Amino acid sequence: MNRPQFQPEQARVIARAFGEAGVDYLFIGKGGAILLGFPAITQDVVVFPARSAENGRRIVRALKGTGFEIEEDLERAIVRGDDFVQIKTGPFDLDLVFAPDGIASFEDAKGRSLNVEGFCIANLRDIIASKRASGREKDLIDLALLERFREEYEKLHSTPLRSAKDIVSEPKSSF
Numbered sequence: 001m002n003r004p005q006f007q008p009e010q011a012r013v014i015a016r017a018f019g020e021a022g023v024d025y026l027f028i029g030k031g032g033a034i035l036l037g038f039p040a041i042t043q044d045v046v047v048f049p050a051r052s053a054e055n056g057r058r059i060v061r062a063l064k065g066t067g068f069e070i071e072e073d074l075e076r077a078i079v080r081g082d083d084f085v086q087i088k089t090g091p092f093d094l095d096l097v098f099a100p101d102g103i104a105s106f107e108d109a110k111g112r113s114l115n116v117e118g119f120c121i122a123n124l125r126d127i128i129a130s131k132r133a134s135g136r137e138k139d140l141i142d143l144a145l146l147e148r149f150r151e152e153y154e155k156l157h158s159t160p161l162r163s164a165k166d167i168v169s170e171p172k173s174s175f
Contacts, residue, residue: 006031006042010092013066014045015119021062024050026113026122028100030142033127035119038149040142044093048122050106051081051098059096067091102126102133124150 011027018025027035029046049055056079060070068090070078077085083099103109103126112123122130128146131139 006034006045006092008035010045011035011119013091014047014062014094017062017066018047018059019118021058021065023058023062024055024106024110025059026106026109026120028097028122028127028130029095030127030131032121033124033146033149035121036114036116036124036153038146040145044095046095046097048097048100048103048106048109049081050110053079053081056081063087063090063094068094100130101135102129102131124153 011031014027017023026032026048027046028048030038030040030042031045034040034042049059059078060075064070068087070087070089074085074087074089078096081098083097085096085098087094087096103122109122109126110120112126114121114123124146128143128150131146132143
């Protein structure tokens, strides 16, 4: 069966369902970069969820509500937080990566994440670190382009740096 390529609408379906179910997650992988404007294609939606049984149960509930068929073995793998869970029993392919290569912890990655148009997305530096650490040829091929994209993205979206002098001279708020 020919599966559809990643489309931002697929990510929107996941974001809406996960938001309603209270799932703690980040979009990661090339799909995460695409949501930030990276000009590429990929085959699946890749999500980095927090690993806990309760978060896993929320994921199962959310996915069932969006048309994914979740058999018992798959449900157990999700609730356990197996490192990598591939789901091909829904309207599009979805990978749950509870332990992405190159990222120390979900909490650290979430602290660096971005929220763009309702999408919770891993920082580009984490996406790149994960691809580099995977060692997979298809990921290594993308690295040079992802690095150049990150440089441009950070130029356009960085907060201007302020010196200590600027901070001290700012008017004090009356709160």
